[in-house]
Amino acid sequence: MTWTELISSLSTNPYFGAGFGLFGVGASAALLRKGLQGATILFRRHLMITLEVPCRDKSYQWLLKWIAVRGAKKTQHLSVETSFLQNDNGQVKTSYDFIPSIGKHLFQYKNNWIQVERTREQQTLDLHMGVPWESVTLTAFGNNKKIYFDILEEARELALQATEGKTLMYTAMGSEWRPFGHPRRRRPTSSVVLDLGISEKIISDCNDFIQNSLWYTHRGIPYRRGYLLYGPPGCGKSSFITALAGKLEYGICLLNLSERGLTDDRLNHLLNVAPEQTIILLEDIDAAFVSRESTLHQKSAYDGLNRITFSGLLNCLDGVASTEARIVFMTTNYIDRLDPALIRPGRIDLKEYIGYCTQYQLEEMFKKFFGDNEILKSAEFAQKVIESSRSVSPAQIQGFFMQHKSSSPQHVVDCCSSIWEN
Ligand code: ADP
Secondary structure (H helix, E strand, O other), rough: OOHHHHHHHHHHHHHHHHHHHHHHHHHHHHHHHHHHHHHHHHHHHHHEEEEEEEOOOOHHHHHHHHHHHHHHOOOOEEEEEEEEEOOOOEEEEEEHHHHHEEEEEEEEEEEEEEEEEEEEEEEEEOOOOEEEEEEEEEEEEEEOEEEEEHHHHHHHHHHHHHHOOEEEEEEEOEEEEEEEOOOOOOOOOOHHOOOOHHHHHHHHHHHHHHEEEEEEEEHHOOOOOEEEEEEEOOOOOOOOOOOHHHHOOEEEEEEEOOOOOOOOHHHHHHHHHOOEEEEEEEEEHHHHHHHHHHHHOOOOOOOOOOOOOHHHHHHHHHHHHOOOOOEEEEEOOOOOOOOOOOOOOOOEEEEEEEEOOOOOHHHHHHHHHHHHHHHHHHHHHHHHHHHHOOOOOHHHHHHHHHHHHOOOOOHHOHHHHHHHHO
Protein backbone atom coordinates (compact mmCIF):
# COMPACT_ATOMS: atom_id res chain seq x y z
CA MET A 1 0.00 0.00 0.00
CA THR A 2 1.41 3.37 -0.98
CA TRP A 3 1.44 6.41 1.40
CA THR A 4 -1.43 8.12 -0.49
CA GLU A 5 -3.58 5.02 -0.25
CA LEU A 6 -2.84 4.73 3.52
CA ILE A 7 -3.81 8.38 4.22
CA SER A 8 -6.99 8.19 2.14
CA SER A 9 -8.03 4.93 3.89
CA LEU A 10 -7.39 6.47 7.34
CA SER A 11 -9.35 9.62 6.49
CA THR A 12 -12.35 7.51 5.53
CA ASN A 13 -11.94 5.29 8.65
CA PRO A 14 -14.69 6.43 11.15
CA TYR A 15 -12.78 5.15 14.27
CA PHE A 16 -9.64 7.02 13.39
CA GLY A 17 -11.65 10.16 12.60
CA ALA A 18 -13.42 10.08 15.98
CA GLY A 19 -10.13 9.53 17.85
CA PHE A 20 -8.52 12.40 16.06
CA GLY A 21 -11.54 14.59 16.86
CA LEU A 22 -11.32 13.67 20.55
CA PHE A 23 -7.62 14.45 20.59
CA GLY A 24 -8.39 17.82 19.05
CA VAL A 25 -10.99 18.63 21.71
CA GLY A 26 -8.64 17.55 24.51
CA ALA A 27 -5.77 19.59 23.17
CA SER A 28 -7.82 22.72 22.75
CA ALA A 29 -9.28 22.31 26.28
CA ALA A 30 -5.75 22.02 27.68
CA LEU A 31 -4.69 25.10 25.70
CA LEU A 32 -7.71 27.01 26.93
CA ARG A 33 -6.97 26.00 30.54
CA LYS A 34 -3.35 27.13 30.22
CA GLY A 35 -4.51 30.35 28.66
CA LEU A 36 -7.01 30.95 31.46
CA GLN A 37 -4.38 30.20 34.12
CA GLY A 38 -2.00 32.63 32.49
CA ALA A 39 -4.72 35.25 32.23
CA THR A 40 -5.67 34.77 35.90
CA ILE A 41 -2.03 35.15 36.97
CA LEU A 42 -1.69 38.27 34.84
CA PHE A 43 -4.99 39.58 36.15
CA ARG A 44 -4.01 38.96 39.77
CA ARG A 45 -0.57 40.42 39.23
CA HIS A 46 -1.63 43.63 37.54
CA LEU A 47 -5.25 44.27 38.43
CA MET A 48 -5.55 43.00 42.00
CA ILE A 49 -3.82 43.88 45.21
CA THR A 50 -3.33 41.45 48.08
CA LEU A 51 -2.11 41.82 51.64
CA GLU A 52 -1.03 38.92 53.78
CA VAL A 53 -1.03 39.36 57.54
CA PRO A 54 0.64 36.45 59.40
CA CYS A 55 -0.46 35.54 62.93
CA ARG A 56 2.90 36.67 64.34
CA ASP A 57 2.22 40.22 63.26
CA LYS A 58 0.98 42.65 65.91
CA SER A 59 -1.97 43.71 63.80
CA TYR A 60 -3.26 40.17 63.25
CA GLN A 61 -5.70 40.06 66.17
CA TRP A 62 -6.78 43.66 65.62
CA LEU A 63 -7.51 42.89 62.00
CA LEU A 64 -9.56 39.78 62.79
CA LYS A 65 -11.67 41.75 65.24
CA TRP A 66 -12.08 44.61 62.80
CA ILE A 67 -13.19 42.22 60.06
CA ALA A 68 -15.83 40.70 62.34
CA VAL A 69 -17.08 44.03 63.75
CA ARG A 70 -16.68 46.46 60.85
CA GLY A 71 -15.70 44.60 57.69
CA ALA A 72 -17.41 41.29 57.07
CA LYS A 73 -19.96 41.84 59.80
CA LYS A 74 -22.59 40.01 57.78
CA THR A 75 -20.52 36.85 57.44
CA GLN A 76 -22.27 33.80 58.82
CA HIS A 77 -19.10 31.81 59.43
CA LEU A 78 -17.48 32.74 62.70
CA SER A 79 -15.16 31.39 65.38
CA VAL A 80 -15.42 32.37 69.00
CA GLU A 81 -12.77 33.88 71.29
CA THR A 82 -13.71 33.98 74.95
CA SER A 83 -12.19 36.69 77.12
CA PHE A 84 -12.72 38.18 80.55
CA LEU A 85 -13.55 41.83 81.02
CA GLN A 86 -13.34 43.83 84.20
CA ASN A 87 -16.03 46.47 84.53
CA ASP A 88 -15.77 49.64 86.57
CA ASN A 89 -16.77 48.13 89.90
CA GLY A 90 -14.10 45.48 89.54
CA GLN A 91 -16.49 42.67 88.57
CA VAL A 92 -15.14 40.31 85.96
CA LYS A 93 -17.48 39.35 83.14
CA THR A 94 -17.02 36.77 80.44
CA SER A 95 -17.30 38.08 76.93
CA TYR A 96 -17.47 36.24 73.63
CA ASP A 97 -15.84 37.83 70.63
CA PHE A 98 -16.63 36.58 67.20
CA ILE A 99 -13.89 36.52 64.63
CA PRO A 100 -14.13 35.28 61.03
CA SER A 101 -13.76 31.51 60.79
CA ILE A 102 -11.16 29.74 58.67
CA GLY A 103 -12.14 30.12 54.99
CA LYS A 104 -13.20 32.89 52.65
CA HIS A 105 -15.37 35.91 53.37
CA LEU A 106 -16.38 38.82 51.20
CA PHE A 107 -17.14 42.39 52.25
CA GLN A 108 -17.36 45.87 50.87
CA TYR A 109 -15.12 48.67 52.14
CA LYS A 110 -15.18 52.20 50.74
CA ASN A 111 -16.80 50.95 47.51
CA ASN A 112 -14.27 48.15 47.04
CA TRP A 113 -15.08 44.48 47.23
CA ILE A 114 -12.54 42.74 49.41
CA GLN A 115 -12.06 39.03 49.83
CA VAL A 116 -10.71 37.81 53.16
CA GLU A 117 -9.13 34.40 53.32
CA ARG A 118 -8.15 33.08 56.72
CA THR A 119 -5.96 30.01 56.44
CA ARG A 120 -4.51 27.66 59.02
CA GLU A 121 -1.53 25.42 58.36
CA GLN A 122 -1.93 21.96 59.81
CA GLN A 123 1.77 21.13 59.49
CA THR A 124 3.35 24.35 60.78
CA LEU A 125 3.26 25.55 64.36
CA ASP A 126 3.87 29.00 65.75
CA LEU A 127 6.63 27.83 68.07
CA HIS A 128 6.20 30.68 70.54
CA MET A 129 2.51 30.14 71.08
CA GLY A 130 2.30 26.43 70.32
CA VAL A 131 -0.69 27.00 68.03
CA PRO A 132 -1.08 26.25 64.32
CA TRP A 133 0.33 28.87 62.02
CA GLU A 134 -2.36 31.13 60.62
CA SER A 135 -2.60 34.02 58.25
CA VAL A 136 -5.20 36.30 56.74
CA THR A 137 -5.00 37.43 53.13
CA LEU A 138 -7.02 40.36 51.85
CA THR A 139 -7.56 40.65 48.11
CA ALA A 140 -9.11 43.64 46.32
CA PHE A 141 -9.36 45.00 42.77
CA GLY A 142 -7.05 47.77 41.71
CA ASN A 143 -3.65 48.81 42.95
CA ASN A 144 -4.49 51.25 45.68
CA LYS A 145 -2.40 50.26 48.72
CA LYS A 146 -3.97 53.01 50.78
CA ILE A 147 -7.12 50.98 51.29
CA TYR A 148 -5.11 48.40 53.28
CA PHE A 149 -3.36 51.12 55.20
CA ASP A 150 -6.76 52.61 56.12
CA ILE A 151 -8.08 49.20 57.20
CA LEU A 152 -5.05 48.55 59.41
CA GLU A 153 -5.35 52.01 60.96
CA GLU A 154 -9.05 51.51 61.68
CA ALA A 155 -8.30 48.10 63.17
CA ARG A 156 -5.62 49.60 65.40
CA GLU A 157 -7.91 52.39 66.56
CA LEU A 158 -10.67 49.89 67.32
CA ALA A 159 -8.24 47.86 69.41
CA LEU A 160 -7.04 50.99 71.20
CA GLN A 161 -10.62 52.03 72.02
CA ALA A 162 -11.12 48.70 73.74
CA THR A 163 -8.17 49.36 76.04
CA GLU A 164 -8.72 53.09 76.54
CA GLY A 165 -8.36 54.03 80.17
CA LYS A 166 -6.86 50.61 80.93
CA THR A 167 -3.35 49.42 81.66
CA LEU A 168 -2.08 46.56 79.53
CA MET A 169 0.04 43.95 81.24
CA TYR A 170 2.52 41.89 79.23
CA THR A 171 4.37 38.77 80.16
CA ALA A 172 7.30 37.06 78.44
CA MET A 173 6.46 34.02 76.35
CA GLY A 174 9.47 32.53 74.65
CA SER A 175 11.33 35.41 73.15
CA GLU A 176 8.26 37.62 72.88
CA TRP A 177 6.01 39.76 75.01
CA ARG A 178 2.34 38.78 75.01
CA PRO A 179 -0.54 40.63 76.68
CA PHE A 180 -1.78 38.64 79.62
CA GLY A 181 -4.89 38.86 81.75
CA HIS A 182 -7.53 41.43 80.98
CA PRO A 183 -6.44 45.06 80.68
CA ARG A 184 -6.67 46.58 84.15
CA ARG A 185 -8.70 49.64 84.91
CA ARG A 186 -6.33 52.50 85.66
CA ARG A 187 -5.88 53.18 89.33
CA PRO A 188 -5.39 56.86 90.16
CA THR A 189 -1.96 57.51 91.66
CA SER A 190 -3.69 59.41 94.47
CA SER A 191 -5.28 56.15 95.62
CA VAL A 192 -1.84 54.84 96.61
CA VAL A 193 -0.93 56.93 99.63
CA LEU A 194 2.86 57.24 99.91
CA ASP A 195 4.67 59.50 102.32
CA LEU A 196 4.52 63.23 101.62
CA GLY A 197 6.09 64.19 98.28
CA ILE A 198 7.35 60.73 97.22
CA SER A 199 4.65 60.08 94.68
CA GLU A 200 5.05 63.55 93.14
CA LYS A 201 8.84 63.16 93.05
CA ILE A 202 8.71 59.87 91.10
CA ILE A 203 5.97 61.09 88.73
CA SER A 204 7.80 64.29 87.91
CA ASP A 205 11.09 62.41 87.41
CA CYS A 206 9.38 60.06 84.92
CA ASN A 207 7.68 62.92 83.09
CA ASP A 208 10.95 64.80 82.89
CA PHE A 209 12.65 61.75 81.47
CA ILE A 210 9.95 61.07 78.89
CA GLN A 211 9.89 64.66 77.68
CA ASN A 212 13.65 65.03 77.30
CA SER A 213 14.66 62.54 74.66
CA LEU A 214 16.78 65.15 72.85
CA TRP A 215 18.89 65.72 75.95
CA TYR A 216 19.90 62.05 75.84
CA THR A 217 20.38 61.94 72.07
CA HIS A 218 22.63 65.02 72.01
CA ARG A 219 24.87 63.61 74.71
CA GLY A 220 24.89 60.09 73.31
CA ILE A 221 23.52 58.75 76.58
CA PRO A 222 21.28 55.66 76.33
CA TYR A 223 17.69 56.81 76.65
CA ARG A 224 16.70 54.77 79.68
CA ARG A 225 16.05 55.31 83.34
CA GLY A 226 16.12 52.83 86.20
CA TYR A 227 14.09 53.12 89.39
CA LEU A 228 14.27 51.07 92.56
CA LEU A 229 11.46 51.02 95.10
CA TYR A 230 12.47 49.25 98.27
CA GLY A 231 10.87 48.64 101.62
CA PRO A 232 8.74 46.15 103.54
CA PRO A 233 5.94 44.22 101.82
CA GLY A 234 2.42 45.65 101.65
CA CYS A 235 3.53 49.28 101.51
CA GLY A 236 2.43 49.98 97.95
CA LYS A 237 5.46 49.40 95.72
CA SER A 238 3.62 47.33 93.11
CA SER A 239 0.38 49.28 93.44
CA PHE A 240 2.19 52.55 92.89
CA ILE A 241 4.02 51.30 89.79
CA THR A 242 0.73 50.09 88.31
CA ALA A 243 -0.93 53.43 89.07
CA LEU A 244 2.06 55.30 87.65
CA ALA A 245 1.92 53.29 84.42
CA GLY A 246 -1.75 54.26 84.11
CA LYS A 247 -0.95 57.92 84.65
CA LEU A 248 1.81 57.89 82.04
CA GLU A 249 -0.48 55.86 79.72
CA TYR A 250 2.14 53.12 79.63
CA GLY A 251 1.71 49.36 79.80
CA ILE A 252 3.70 47.09 82.11
CA CYS A 253 6.03 44.29 81.02
CA LEU A 254 6.31 42.01 84.00
CA LEU A 255 9.39 39.81 84.19
CA ASN A 256 10.15 37.19 86.79
CA LEU A 257 13.93 36.91 87.01
CA SER A 258 13.86 33.64 88.93
CA GLU A 259 11.92 31.93 86.15
CA ARG A 260 13.53 28.72 84.85
CA GLY A 261 14.44 29.04 81.23
CA LEU A 262 15.31 32.72 81.42
CA THR A 263 18.85 32.85 80.11
CA ASP A 264 21.05 35.92 79.75
CA ASP A 265 20.46 35.93 76.00
CA ARG A 266 16.72 35.70 76.34
CA LEU A 267 16.63 38.45 78.94
CA ASN A 268 18.73 40.68 76.72
CA HIS A 269 16.46 40.03 73.77
CA LEU A 270 13.29 40.60 75.82
CA LEU A 271 14.51 43.89 77.25
CA ASN A 272 15.32 45.12 73.78
CA VAL A 273 12.04 44.12 72.14
CA ALA A 274 9.67 45.25 74.91
CA PRO A 275 6.60 46.96 73.39
CA GLU A 276 6.73 50.72 73.09
CA GLN A 277 5.19 52.79 75.89
CA THR A 278 5.76 50.19 78.57
CA ILE A 279 7.47 50.07 81.92
CA ILE A 280 9.64 47.00 82.46
CA LEU A 281 8.98 45.72 85.95
CA LEU A 282 11.43 43.40 87.69
CA GLU A 283 9.82 42.51 91.01
CA ASP A 284 11.66 41.17 94.05
CA ILE A 285 14.96 41.59 92.28
CA ASP A 286 16.87 40.14 95.26
CA ALA A 287 15.02 36.81 95.00
CA ALA A 288 16.43 35.88 91.59
CA PHE A 289 19.90 35.37 92.99
CA VAL A 290 19.10 34.30 96.54
CA SER A 291 16.96 31.43 95.33
CA ARG A 292 19.73 30.31 93.06
CA GLU A 293 22.24 30.16 95.89
CA SER A 294 19.92 28.10 98.03
CA THR A 295 19.23 25.65 95.23
CA LEU A 296 22.95 25.23 94.61
CA HIS A 297 23.13 23.22 97.80
CA GLN A 298 20.37 20.90 96.69
CA LYS A 299 22.02 20.18 93.32
CA SER A 300 19.14 19.18 91.13
CA ALA A 301 19.62 18.21 87.51
CA TYR A 302 18.57 21.67 86.35
CA ASP A 303 20.87 23.71 88.57
CA GLY A 304 22.95 26.22 86.74
CA LEU A 305 20.99 25.61 83.56
CA ASN A 306 18.67 28.10 81.99
CA ARG A 307 19.04 30.76 84.62
CA ILE A 308 20.28 34.27 84.32
CA THR A 309 23.59 35.19 85.84
CA PHE A 310 24.22 38.31 87.85
CA SER A 311 26.74 39.65 85.35
CA GLY A 312 24.25 38.79 82.60
CA LEU A 313 21.62 40.94 84.31
CA LEU A 314 24.06 43.85 84.63
CA ASN A 315 24.97 43.62 80.96
CA CYS A 316 21.33 43.47 79.97
CA LEU A 317 20.47 46.51 82.06
CA ASP A 318 23.37 48.44 80.54
CA GLY A 319 22.38 47.36 77.07
CA VAL A 320 18.72 48.37 77.30
CA ALA A 321 18.49 51.17 74.84
CA SER A 322 15.88 52.25 72.44
CA THR A 323 14.72 55.31 70.60
CA GLU A 324 11.67 55.25 72.84
CA ALA A 325 11.91 56.14 76.49
CA ARG A 326 12.81 52.93 78.32
CA ILE A 327 11.78 52.85 81.96
CA VAL A 328 12.86 49.96 84.17
CA PHE A 329 11.36 49.63 87.64
CA MET A 330 12.74 47.18 90.19
CA THR A 331 11.36 46.36 93.60
CA THR A 332 12.84 44.62 96.59
CA ASN A 333 11.94 44.10 100.21
CA TYR A 334 15.63 43.85 101.13
CA ILE A 335 17.86 46.51 99.63
CA ASP A 336 20.80 45.31 101.76
CA ARG A 337 20.78 42.03 99.85
CA LEU A 338 21.46 43.78 96.56
CA ASP A 339 24.92 43.95 95.12
CA PRO A 340 26.13 47.59 94.98
CA ALA A 341 26.97 47.03 91.31
CA LEU A 342 23.29 46.62 90.56
CA ILE A 343 22.18 49.86 92.16
CA ARG A 344 24.85 52.20 90.97
CA PRO A 345 23.72 55.29 88.99
CA GLY A 346 23.10 54.45 85.36
CA ARG A 347 21.48 51.21 86.34
CA ILE A 348 19.32 52.69 89.08
CA ASP A 349 18.89 56.43 88.72
CA LEU A 350 16.33 56.96 91.47
CA LYS A 351 15.96 54.94 94.67
CA GLU A 352 12.98 55.49 96.93
CA TYR A 353 12.15 53.94 100.23
CA ILE A 354 8.48 52.98 100.43
CA GLY A 355 8.04 52.20 104.08
CA TYR A 356 5.58 51.69 106.89
CA CYS A 357 2.85 54.26 107.48
CA THR A 358 3.84 57.71 108.63
CA GLN A 359 1.47 60.08 110.43
CA TYR A 360 0.75 61.77 107.08
CA GLN A 361 -0.15 58.49 105.36
CA LEU A 362 -2.38 57.37 108.23
CA GLU A 363 -4.33 60.62 108.13
CA GLU A 364 -4.67 60.55 104.35
CA MET A 365 -5.82 56.93 104.29
CA PHE A 366 -8.37 57.61 107.03
CA LYS A 367 -9.82 60.57 105.09
CA LYS A 368 -9.90 58.57 101.85
CA PHE A 369 -11.90 55.87 103.58
CA PHE A 370 -14.20 57.80 105.89
CA GLY A 371 -14.51 61.11 104.07
CA ASP A 372 -12.52 64.32 103.68
CA ASN A 373 -14.48 65.98 106.48
CA GLU A 374 -13.02 63.71 109.12
CA ILE A 375 -9.92 65.86 109.58
CA LEU A 376 -9.98 65.79 113.38
CA LYS A 377 -10.72 62.09 113.63
CA SER A 378 -8.04 61.27 111.07
CA ALA A 379 -5.45 63.20 113.09
CA GLU A 380 -6.57 61.47 116.29
CA PHE A 381 -6.39 58.06 114.62
CA ALA A 382 -2.92 58.70 113.21
CA GLN A 383 -1.69 60.00 116.55
CA LYS A 384 -2.90 56.89 118.38
CA VAL A 385 -1.29 54.52 115.87
CA ILE A 386 2.03 56.37 115.92
CA GLU A 387 2.04 56.49 119.73
CA SER A 388 1.75 52.71 119.87
CA SER A 389 5.29 52.65 118.34
CA ARG A 390 4.53 49.61 116.25
CA SER A 391 5.08 49.63 112.53
CA VAL A 392 2.06 49.15 110.34
CA SER A 393 1.90 48.78 106.58
CA PRO A 394 -0.71 50.53 104.41
CA ALA A 395 -1.94 47.05 103.43
CA GLN A 396 -2.67 46.34 107.11
CA ILE A 397 -4.47 49.68 107.47
CA GLN A 398 -6.49 48.96 104.36
CA GLY A 399 -7.49 45.56 105.76
CA PHE A 400 -8.43 47.12 109.10
CA PHE A 401 -10.58 49.81 107.44
CA MET A 402 -12.30 47.17 105.32
CA GLN A 403 -13.25 45.27 108.46
CA HIS A 404 -14.78 48.42 109.90
CA LYS A 405 -16.21 49.92 106.76
CA SER A 406 -19.66 50.29 108.27
CA SER A 407 -18.47 51.45 111.69
CA SER A 408 -18.44 55.09 112.77
CA PRO A 409 -15.12 56.96 112.44
CA GLN A 410 -15.06 57.34 116.23
CA HIS A 411 -15.33 53.57 116.67
CA VAL A 412 -12.44 53.06 114.23
CA VAL A 413 -10.32 55.46 116.28
CA ASP A 414 -11.27 53.69 119.51
CA CYS A 415 -10.44 50.18 118.36
CA CYS A 416 -7.27 51.00 116.42
CA SER A 417 -5.18 48.72 118.62
CA SER A 418 -6.88 45.76 116.94
CA ILE A 419 -4.94 46.55 113.73
CA TRP A 420 -2.18 44.20 114.90
CA GLU A 421 -4.50 41.40 115.95
CA ASN A 422 -4.80 39.77 112.52
P1 ADP B 1 4.15 45.89 97.96
O1 ADP B 1 4.38 45.85 96.49
O2 ADP B 1 4.90 47.00 98.64
O3 ADP B 1 4.37 44.58 98.65
P2 ADP B 1 1.39 46.14 97.24
O4 ADP B 1 1.39 47.29 96.30
O5 ADP B 1 1.36 44.78 96.64
O6 ADP B 1 2.62 46.26 98.21
O7 ADP B 1 0.17 46.35 98.24
C1 ADP B 1 -0.66 45.31 98.70
C2 ADP B 1 -2.07 45.84 98.95
O8 ADP B 1 -2.07 46.87 99.91
C3 ADP B 1 -2.71 46.43 97.70
O9 ADP B 1 -4.03 45.93 97.64
C4 ADP B 1 -2.75 47.91 97.92
O10 ADP B 1 -3.98 48.44 97.47
C5 ADP B 1 -2.64 48.08 99.42
N1 ADP B 1 -1.67 49.15 99.67
C6 ADP B 1 -0.38 48.99 99.93
N2 ADP B 1 0.23 50.17 100.08
C7 ADP B 1 -0.70 51.10 99.90
C8 ADP B 1 -0.68 52.53 99.96
N3 ADP B 1 0.46 53.18 100.21
N4 ADP B 1 -1.83 53.19 99.74
C9 ADP B 1 -2.96 52.52 99.50
N5 ADP B 1 -3.05 51.18 99.47
C10 ADP B 1 -1.95 50.47 99.65
